[in-house]
Amino acid sequence: MTTFDLLLQQTINGLSLGAMYALLALGFTLVYGILELINFSHFNVFMVGSFVALFVLQAFGLSGQEVILTGLPLFGVLLVAFIGTMLFSGALGLAIERLCLRPLRNVKGPAAMITTIGVSYILFNVILLTIGADSKNFPNPLPVIRWKLAGATLDFRVVLIWAIALLLMAALYIFVQRSRIGKAMRATAQDAEAARMMGVEVDKVIVMAFFLGSALAGAGGLIFGLYYNFTSFIIGFTAGLRAFTAAVLGGIGNVPGAMVGGVLIGLIEAMGGQFIATAWTDVIIFSILVLVLVFKPAGLFGRIAPSKS
Amino acid sequence: MILEFKNIDTHYGDLHVLKQVNYTIGDGEIVSLLGGNASGKSTTMKTIMGVVRPTRGSVVYQGQAIERMPTAERVRRGIAPVLEARRLFPRMTVFENLEMGAYLRKRGPEFDQDLERVYALFPRVKERRNQIAGTLSGGEQQMVAMGRALMARPKLLCMDEPSMGLSPIYVEQVFDIIQEINKQGTTIFMVEQNANMALSIAHRAYVLQTGQVVLSGTATELRQNPLIREAYLGEMQVAV
Ligand SMILES: Nc1ncnc2c1ncn2[C@@H]1O[C@H](COP(=O)(O)OP(=O)(O)OP(=O)(O)O)[C@@H](O)[C@H]1O
Ligand SMILES: [Mg+2]
Numbered sequence: 001m002t003t004f005d006l007l008l009q010q011t012i013n014g015l016s017l018g019a020m021y022a023l024l025a026l027g028f029t030l031v032y033g034i035l036e037l038i039n040f041s042h043f044n045v046f047m048v049g050s051f052v053a054l055f056v057l058q059a060f061g062l063s064g065q066e067v068i069l070t071g072l073p074l075f076g077v078l079l080v081a082f083i084g085t086m087l088f089s090g091a092l093g094l095a096i097e098r099l100c101l102r103p104l105r106n107v108k109g110p111a112a113m114i115t116t117i118g119v120s121y122i123l124f125n126v127i128l129l130t131i132g133a134d135s136k137n138f139p140n141p142l143p144v145i146r147w148k149l150a151g152a153t154l155d156f157r158v159v160l161i162w163a164i165a166l167l168l169m170a171a172l173y174i175f176v177q178r179s180r181i182g183k184a185m186r187a188t189a190q191d192a193e194a195a196r197m198m199g200v201e202v203d204k205v206i207v208m209a210f211f212l213g214s215a216l217a218g219a220g221g222l223i224f225g226l227y228y229n230f231t232s233f234i235i236g237f238t239a240g241l242r243a244f245t246a247a248v249l250g251g252i253g254n255v256p257g258a259m260v261g262g263v264l265i266g267l268i269e270a271m272g273g274q275f276i277a278t279a280w281t282d283v284i285i286f287s288i289l290v291l292v293l294v295f296k297p298a299g300l301f302g303r304i305a306p307s308k309s
Numbered sequence: 310m311i312l313e314f315k316n317i318d319t320h321y322g323d324l325h326v327l328k329q330v331n332y333t334i335g336d337g338e339i340v341s342l343l344g345g346n347a348s349g350k351s352t353t354m355k356t357i358m359g360v361v362r363p364t365r366g367s368v369v370y371q372g373q374a375i376e377r378m379p380t381a382e383r384v385r386r387g388i389a390p391v392l393e394a395r396r397l398f399p400r401m402t403v404f405e406n407l408e409m410g411a412y413l414r415k416r417g418p419e420f421d422q423d424l425e426r427v428y429a430l431f432p433r434v435k436e437r438r439n440q441i442a443g444t445l446s447g448g449e450q451q452m453v454a455m456g457r458a459l460m461a462r463p464k465l466l467c468m469d470e471p472s473m474g475l476s477p478i479y480v481e482q483v484f485d486i487i488q489e490i491n492k493q494g495t496t497i498f499m500v501e502q503n504a505n506m507a508l509s510i511a512h513r514a515y516v517l518q519t520g521q522v523v524l525s526g527t528a529t530e531l532r533q534n535p536l537i538r539e540a541y542l543g544e545m546q547v548a549v
Contacts, residue, residue, distance in 0.1 A: 180412075187398045187409050194396040197358050199384035199413040199461075 005151025010270040012149075016158050016227060018266025019165035023220040024243030025250065025258035026172060027093075027213025033189035033253035034202075034209050040116040041096050043240025044123035045214045049089040049221030050231040051127060054138055056084045062139035069141040077141060082164070085222050086215035093214025094207060102203070120236070127233040135232035138225035161223050168219055169259055172212065176255055181208055189253060242269070245289050251302020260301065310372075311336045311465055311496050312357065317366035319349070319356050326352045327363070328520040332498075334465070339487070339497045341507040341528070343541055344517035350500040351393050353517070354469045357498070358390055359383050370465070385413050387464035391471055393500075395454040399443030403434060403453050406442050410460030419462070427456040430486055448479035455486065459495075466490065468499040472506060484510050504541035508532050516541075 001009070024046055031039045060077050061067070069077060096119055104112045145156035176182040181204070187195040188205045196202055224239065225231045246265040250257025265285060272284040292300060312334040319327040326349045334340045344350050355361040356368065359380040368376040375383055389410070397406050407427065411420055428435035431452040437445060442453060451471060458466055471487065472480045480503065488510050491497050501507035508514060508528045516524035516537070524534065531537050 183401070183405060183408065184412065186401060190398045190400055191396055193360055194392055194398065195409070196360055196380050197384070197390045197392065198409045198457075199381040200409075201379070201381050 001151050006274055007271075008150055009152035010274045011267065012152060012154055012158060014267035014270030015263060016161050016266070017269055018263035019161055020220050020223045020227065020239070020262075021243045021246045021265050022259045022262025023165055023168060023216045023223070024239060025247040025262045026169070026255065027217045028244050028247040029250070029252055029255060029258040030185070030209040030213040031206075032247070033255075034185065034192070034206055035112075037101070037112050038116070038244070039213075040113070040240075041100075041119035041123065042093075042116075042213065042217055043236040043244075044120045044127075045089055045092055045096070046217040046221045046224075046240060046243075047231075047233060047236030048092060048123055048127060049085050049214075049218030050138075050225050050235060051131065051136075051221075052088045052218065053081055053085040053222035053225055054136060054231055056081045057139045057141070062141050063137070067139070067141055068143050070143050074141060074143075078164075081222060082219055085218040087218075089218025089221070090211040090215035093210040093217075096214075097207060097210040102206075124233060124236065131233065133233065135230045138229050138231050140226065140229050142226070157226060161227060164219070165223065168216060172216065173255065175212075181205070185209060242285060245285060249289055249292055249299055251299030254299070254301050257299060257301035261299070310334070311370065312498065313367075313369040314353075314356075315367040315369065317356060317363045317368065319352055319361055320364045321352075321361075326520050327356065330366075330517075330520070330522055332515055332522070334496060334498050337491070337494070337496055338513060339491050339499065339511045341504075341511035341514040342498065342500045342517060343502075343504050343507060343514055343531075343537075344500075345502075345540075347519075348517045349520040350517055351469055354390060354393070354467050354498075354500060357383075357388060357465075357467050381413065384461060387462070389458040389461035389463035389466055391454050391458045391466065391468040393469035394473065395447075395450045397442040397445075397450055397453055397457070399441070401442055402439055403442055403445070404438040406453055406457050407434075407438075407460050410457035411462075414460075414462070420460075423460050423462055427459050430459070430489065431456055447474050448476065448482075451475060451479070451483060455483070455490075459490065463495055465496045465498065468497065470500050470502060472501065472503045480506060504537065508537075 027042045028039060031037055057077070100115050100119055101112055104115060142157050142160065147154040176185060184195065184200045185205050185208060187198065188200060188202055192202060224235060242265050243262060246261035247258045249264060250259070250261025268285055268288060269281050272281050276284060310333055314330050314332040317327050317330045318325070330353070342350050342353060352361060356363055359378060363376055367374050370383070370386065370388065398409060407424065411423065414420060433449055434452050434456050437449060442450065445453065455471065468487070471483050475483060484506050487497060487499065499507065499511070508531055511528045513527050514525065514531050515522050524531065524536065
């Protein structure tokens with residue numbers, strides 16, 4: 001392959017990873033925007049989501065790589081898998097908020113953040129102890145279709161991942177921009193006390209942020225399985241940390257920023273792996289993060305909060 | 310009587326801000342709350358809205374004690390704020406800010422009517438409806454803040470320093486419009502540092518000093534009061 005072909009191929013790969021990181025980064029940004037809380041449990045909501053997706057696919061009788069679906073059956077299975085996974089992950093996010101974080105709502109200091117780390121480890125260990133340490137094969141019912149793009153290969157699977165991620169992100173964006181509760185979410189993120197005095201019930205807004213973010217993390221978990229053909233109890237920390245980095249890179253609290261940050265991290269990972277060395281991926285990603293933050297502390301698209309006078 | 314404070318105490322932690330405060334605000338009045346910095350004026354407004362809870366005493370709105378009522382319910386019953394320093398949602402458009410004012414109300418003919426009313430009072434707001442609120446000038450932002458509150462179709466409008474940071478021309482415009490809003494039937498409780506202007510449109514006023522009401526009366530009475538003339542109307546050049 002020529003350098004150009006490699007670049008093209010890694011762009012394709014990077015955009016797929018980026019789509020997944022972007023979905024995951026949105027959950028960090030939605031919650032942070034409203035609560036100024038870094039929600040580390042999000043890492044493993046994503047991981048649990050990938051197992052839920054696995055079980056849904058298994059329930060359709062898909063287990064190995066051998067069953068290939070096309071047309072309406074494929075569409076139906078994917079639709080049910082995505083909706084099921086997203087609802088379950090969303091509910092998990094709601095439970096975490098209600099049981100572990102709401103009681104700490106008015107506690108100052110790091111209590112809430114530490115709690116999210118605790119919840120993250122609980123999820124991690126529950127999956128480890130109930131499902132086991134081996135990675136699990138993830139069914140891949142997608143037909144193998146490949147297109148040549150110059151010297152690079154474009155997989156049907158990749159196109160599908162892009163389409164689904166774009167659809168979900170567009171839906172989220174429109175929801176946040178246009179719906180009544182979406183506007184309340186933005187208003188609360190910009191000035192929570194003022195939003196309250198407009199009649200916004202901030203608890204409802206927080207619940208919505210957790211639900212949406214966790215549901216997208218579930219979708220990310222399903223996409224992880226489809227992309228890598230496996231899942232395991234450890235996937236939350238690596239992917240979660242990179243997605244969190246994506247959110248910070250884009251400007252935490254900023255919805256389009258999280259999407260762009262996710263895609264950037266995906267591209268950096270793919271290019272770094274190709275042109276430097278896979279083992280150096282995290283060094284590269286976090287060096288770029290540090291560089292960006294030194295020069296733009298609020299991230300690429302973040303805004304330093306305006307002063308209140 | 311639309312609103313009454315009965316022996317209200319408000320604390321922030323150990324800090325005792327409002328001390329045994331009583332106010333009564335009649336239906337249709339403009340009542341002004343004067344006082345120096347840190348005297349508890351904004352805390353009064355927050356206590357009315359319910360984002361700060363009094364530690365003792367009762368807040369009565371339309372004959373009903375509301376001190377334990379959630380903020381949203383107070384808004385639903387017709388109390389709306391114009392917040393200190395405007396506090397628009399800076400990255401939302403002017404129109405979205407107005408929509409947030411009507412957050413608890415249905416979209417429909419009433420919403421459209423109120424929007425038209427706001428646009429009629431503030432033609433500038435209509436012109437700027439698609440602009441990002443944070444990019445407006447201070448005076449324009451004040452217009453939007455007032456428009457936003459009116460979109461709640463309030464019975465009681467609580468304004469915290471509507472003239473703050475405005476040039477004299479804007480100040481006059483703002484006070485004219487406050488009077489106009491009042492004539493259209495809205496009761497107004499207004500915090501002001503600009504005592505001169507406030508007393509020129511208010512029916513009555515209270516003076517708050519370190520959390521205590523030290524003076525109250527009709528605007529005419531207060532304008533004659535030597536203490537007020539000295540401390541707030543600047544006649545003897547004494548700083549507040
Ligand atoms: N959230 C808070 N937590 C702790 N103390 C507060 C809080 N809000 C206000 N205070 C304190 O309460 C006192 C009264 O504040 P308040 O904002 O009511 O004053 P104000 O009369 O509105 O003053 P200004 O004219 O400067 O706006 C001040 O000493 C202030 O520092
Ligand atoms: Mg104040």
